């Protein structure tokens with residue numbers, strides 16, 4: 001980690017500029033009748049889980065370019081999330097991927113996490129690749145597989161992930177299936193769906209009462225003709241048939257181009273069936289780009305639905321997680337930028353005058369509807385986000401602090417240039 005005095009020194013260099021920006025924004029928000037303290041509290045409370053696989057460089061199908069100092073053990077991954085959290089005060093959770101990150105010593109890993117102020121968010125199962133020495137292969141599917149023994153192995157794996165999550169204090173299992181086909185005629189659609197539902201039902205019986213089963217969907221990839229759970233409708237259908245503890249998980253990158261994701265979010269929340277959220281950004285497909293790097297307005301519109309849904313529906317708590325692969329940038333820098341974008345969008349969505357919007361909607365004042373949203377979107381709320389982070393003892397500018405503290409250099413010195421993160 002780093003010495004907290006170093007961060008204080010770094011913040012000192014930024015403080016006068018920050019205070020100037022913040023006092024200007026604070027005054028203008030107060031004049032608008034905004035409860036500034038409440039706003040800061042909401043932003044401070046917002047925590048986004050970091051997945052254990054996001055701390056090393058990812059890769060494409062063609063290559064991977066590690067940058068050194070990557071965490072090769074679960075302990076080091078937790079410590080890296082601790083560094084992010086110390087800087088931005090919003091990464092207070094880690095989401096484990098099993099079997100890439102099976103804890104060896106549960107008490108020890110829980111203690112390391114607790115000391116860094118981290119919780120264990122949803123645990124993720126993996127039936128999209130075969131593990132060494134496994135008897136059965138998932139090449140042709142897992143929970144949907146035509147062979148009962150393969151389905152049984154996949155069900156058993158998910159049950160074991162739940163058991164492991166219980167020991168960590170997690171409260172949700174995320175299931176994403178690569179199951180599908182790349183050639184027409186390869187599956188009987190109805191039978192593949194039914195087998196998947198039956199398998200999920202078995203996993204569901206193993207779920208503790210205070211847990212959630214989050215069902216993720218994806219339109220294509222790794223299969224290119226059909227996916228067993230291609231869209232939110234199919235995910236919602238499965239979740240509805242399973243019961244109250246099952247819900248849909250929306251991953252921003254898992255939609256066909258131009259899909260209206262904010263509308264999906266609104267409807268799922270209306271049905272109390274939105275369970276979780278995976279953040280990333282994309283231009284063409286599941287591109288895994290940094291959150292908010294390409295479509296910040298779409299992200300803002302999604303947050304507008306989330307903010308209204310959290311207030312006006314009984315949807316309940318959501319699991320928030322970044323889900324991206326970092327190929328060009330230092331993953332830690334990418335995560336800091338992604339979380340900053342999320343907080344900025346969340347803050348802007350909190351600033352929308354929804355009462356005024358409802359009046360404009362009722363009177364079909366279309367221009368006003370657009371203007372009300374854009375009025376919030378066009379505000380510069382960066383000093384508000386900085387103020388919430390600084391108030392909690394974090395950095396005024398987390399990315400700049402990360403660089404000034406030379407964190408990556410320290411990690412390379414400690415772990416070496418060849419240290420590679422486990423995962424894909």
Ligand SMILES: [Mn+2]
Pocket residue numbers: 176216251278323
């Ligand atoms: Mn995802």
